[in-house]
Amino acid sequence: MKEIDRRVYEHPILSFDRGRRVRVFFEGKEVPAFESETIAAALYAAGVLQFNYSARLLRPRGPFCMIGKCSQCMMRVNGVPHVRTCITPVEDGMVVEREANHDMELPSPKEGLRVERLSLSYDVVVVGAGPAGLKAALKASDAGARVAVLDQSPVAGGQLSKQTHKFFGTKESYAGMRGVDIARMLVSMVKERENIDLYLRTQVIGYFRREGLLIAYQAKSVNEFGVLVIRAKAYIVATGAMERNLIFSGDDLPGVMGAGAAQTLMNIFGVRPADKPLIVGAGNVGVIVAYQALQAGIDVQAVIDIAPKSAAYLVHSSKIRRMGVPILMRTTIKEAYGNGRVEGAVIYEVDERFRPIPGSERDVEVDGVWLATGLSPSVELLELMRAKIKFVPELGGYVPLRTQYLETTASSVFIAGDVSSIEEASTAMMEGVVAGISAAEKVGLGRDDLRTERSESLRWLETFRSGPHYRRIKEGLNKVLIQ
Amino acid sequence: MTKSEERKIEGQKTLASGYVTLDDLKKAGNIPPDGILEARAVPIIDDIEEIPCTPCRDVCPTGAIIMPSMNDPPKVKWEACTGCTLCVQACPGLAITLVNMSFGRKVLKRNDIALVSIPYEMIPVPKRGDRVRVYDRGHNYLCDGEVYSVIKSVKFGTIVINVLVPKQYALHAKYLEVIKGE
Numbered sequence: 001m002k003e004i005d006r007r008v009y010e011h012p013i014l015s016f017d018r019g020r021r022v023r024v025f026f027e028g029k030e031v032p033a034f035e036s037e038t039i040a041a042a043l044y045a046a047g048v049l050q051f052n053y054s055a056r057l058l059r060p061r062g063p064f065c066m067i068g069k070c071s072q073c074m075m076r077v078n079g080v081p082h083v084r085t086c087i088t089p090v091e092d093g094m095v096v097e098r099e100a101n102h103d104m105e106l107p108s109p110k111e112g113l114r115v116e117r118l119s120l121s122y123d124v125v126v127v128g129a130g131p132a133g134l135k136a137a138l139k140a141s142d143a144g145a146r147v148a149v150l151d152q153s154p155v156a157g158g159q160l161s162k163q164t165h166k167f168f169g170t171k172e173s174y175a176g177m178r179g180v181d182i183a184r185m186l187v188s189m190v191k192e193r194e195n196i197d198l199y200l201r202t203q204v205i206g207y208f209r210r211e212g213l214l215i216a217y218q219a220k221s222v223n224e225f226g227v228l229v230i231r232a233k234a235y236i237v238a239t240g241a242m243e244r245n246l247i248f249s250g251d252d253l254p255g256v257m258g259a260g261a262a263q264t265l266m267n268i269f270g271v272r273p274a275d276k277p278l279i280v281g282a283g284n285v286g287v288i289v290a291y292q293a294l295q296a297g298i299d300v301q302a303v304i305d306i307a308p309k310s311a312a313y314l315v316h317s318s319k320i321r322r323m324g325v326p327i328l329m330r331t332t333i334k335e336a337y338g339n340g341r342v343e344g345a346v347i348y349e350v351d352e353r354f355r356p357i358p359g360s361e362r363d364v365e366v367d368g369v370w371l372a373t374g375l376s377p378s379v380e381l382l383e384l385m386r387a388k389i390k391f392v393p394e395l396g397g398y399v400p401l402r403t404q405y406l407e408t409t410a411s412s413v414f415i416a417g418d419v420s421s422i423e424e425a426s427t428a429m430m431e432g433v434v435a436g437i438s439a440a441e442k443v444g445l446g447r448d449d450l451r452t453e454r455s456e457s458l459r460w461l462e463t464f465r466s467g468p469h470y471r472r473i474k475e476g477l478n479k480v481l482i483q
Numbered sequence: 484m485t486k487s488e489e490r491k492i493e494g495q496k497t498l499a500s501g502y503v504t505l506d507d508l509k510k511a512g513n514i515p516p517d518g519i520l521e522a523r524a525v526p527i528i529d530d531i532e533e534i535p536c537t538p539c540r541d542v543c544p545t546g547a548i549i550m551p552s553m554n555d556p557p558k559v560k561w562e563a564c565t566g567c568t569l570c571v572q573a574c575p576g577l578a579i580t581l582v583n584m585s586f587g588r589k590v591l592k593r594n595d596i597a598l599v600s601i602p603y604e605m606i607p608v609p610k611r612g613d614r615v616r617v618y619d620r621g622h623n624y625l626c627d628g629e630v631y632s633v634i635k636s637v638k639f640g641t642i643v644i645n646v647l648v649p650k651q652y653a654l655h656a657k658y659l660e661v662i663k664g665e
Contacts, residue, residue, distance in 0.1 A: 166575035168536035309499040315576030317501025322658040324487040324622035326494025449601035
């Protein structure tokens with residue numbers, strides 16, 4: 001049998017430095033892998049799309065989010081159950097297995113778990129190393145704060161690292177630079193700072209409010225962990241967002257994934273998630289991912305959206321139209337089907353009241369369905385911190401109340417980026433500036449020049465949000481602003 | 484026929500689905516009058532929306548792109564443009580082509596040929612002398628074109644392909660594909 005290799009070796013923008021080749025064993029067979037890859041990326045590259053089964057009906061399941069937020073990529077690795085393979089790097093000799101009934105078993109000490117406890121103390125702790133978190137850390141560091149940045153991913157940069165396109169905005173928001181280059185720049189700045197410690201593969205698992213203690217675990221391997229007990233004077237929560245699912249028949253088939261998950265595979269690891277996908281959602285995310293897929297040599301079949309008008313910037317959508325990718329509005333997906341993976345989909349048109357138009361159904365030959373149907377802010381940690389949360393659809397769902405300086409109702413807890421409202425990386429970075437300066441001020445490191453910079457950033461955000469695409473978001477922001 | 488022309492699903496031809504026509508741009512004032520078009524190189528900017536984006540304005544050495552606030556759509560002072568292609572290279576949306584109707588007459592002694600500068604972020608990258616397939620805004624095939632030169636700038640990262648096309652296609656030309664085997 002011919003060995004499947006879905007890796008991209010030529011790309012107009014990216015070059016993939018995969019590192020040394022290592023051996024990973026999946027169900028008795030060796031799967032070629034490279035040291036910079038996660039287990040999920042290596043399996044996908046080898047054509048393994050089904051990672052586990054649903055607990056009761058044993059339906060095949062594959063990864064959905066690829067950023068450690070859903071649980072669909074969990075597998076048994078070196079005997080340890082429930083390992084999130086999308087954020088766990090491969091190691092030479094690793095043994096990976098699918099697990100059935102995965103919710104029935106807990107990892108236990110008999111698996112040889114090694115845990116080491118560490119007590120740490122900082123002025124400011126930032127949770128999330130994406131555009132907002134990195135910027136916030138740099139600003140708090142400018143003020144002289146001792147800062148820790150935690151992220152569950154093995155790669156810092158968040159969603160920035162996946163963006164091959166040049167950013168819009170102004171020079172203040174690095175307009176004209178590609179997201180991947182902005183990420184590289186911010187991460188190297190953070191690493192150069194002596195007063196910032198960056199903890200990757202580190203997930204927050206608890207917060208003790210009375211003591212002001214944050215508990216996180218740092219994965220060193222699948223069975224070796226550091227438990228970090230962190231005391232900080234202020235926290236900045238920049239945990240980003242989670243891609244939304246859409247309910248349709250076959251929505252759990254391997255090959256149905258978030259558009260951001262497809263981006264992770266294509267642009268971080270250089271692995272083609274599909275050869276001819278259908279993208280659902282013609283907002284900026286959907287059409288940008290379509291363009292990036294074309295760059296990775298993937299033949300996007302269509303972008304569909306139930307709304308009458310694409311919410312994307314016309315500049316972004318016309319970029320894929322001129323390359324021949326059809327966009328179909330008032331069109332949505334009825335089902336995805338296939339034997340263990342997506343082999344086709346049925347789409348249909350809707351009328352102005354979103355009712356299916358009889359006879360409009362058609363079968364499309366696709367091998368992947370990527371959902372760009374919106375994001376939900378990841379507010380779980382803020383809930384644990386007892387920040388007041390409100391449901392504001394304009395901002396993406398449940399979001400925390402905040403002052404103009406991005407402090408929540410929880411004492412000394414600040415927010416920035418998609419967790420505060422679903423917007424763009426440009427606004428996330430600018431919010432990071434505001435939150436970083438504000439958190440530093442809160443711990444007694446206020447400075448006039450930084451306060452001036454904060455005012456300028458707030459003014460920039462105001463101007464950026466003054467266009468028609470931001471009308472709804474501005475209305476939403478008015479609902480969560482507190483004094 | 485290339486792979487991109489073989490996609491089976493046909494897209495809707497509406498602005499709401501990202502399908503921009505030359506008429507849409509004319510209505511927005513983004514196409515210069517014929518007199519100017521015949522005389523000099525001009526940027527054709529496919530942006531008729533209020534979006535927060537300023538690199539074309541900021542990069543223009545002669546201030547030919549007018550944009551009072553970051554959300555205003557760019558407007559071009561035609562007579563101030565020198566045809567330097569910096570805006571084509573800088574535009575993050577790949578929305579700008581530079582159309583030079585007089586290039587054939589002035590440089591090649593051929594009145595029927597125009598030079599169009601098209602931003603390009605795909606592979607393979609064509610080289611001087613290659614034949615390419617040239618498409619309009621909706622990926623309708625227009626004509627074959629000849630690559631006159633290729634601009635690669637480290638600073639902007641977006642390659643610009645200068646392609647020779649019959650004049651009647653110059654305002655429509657927005658994308659190109661390398662013909663396999665070139």
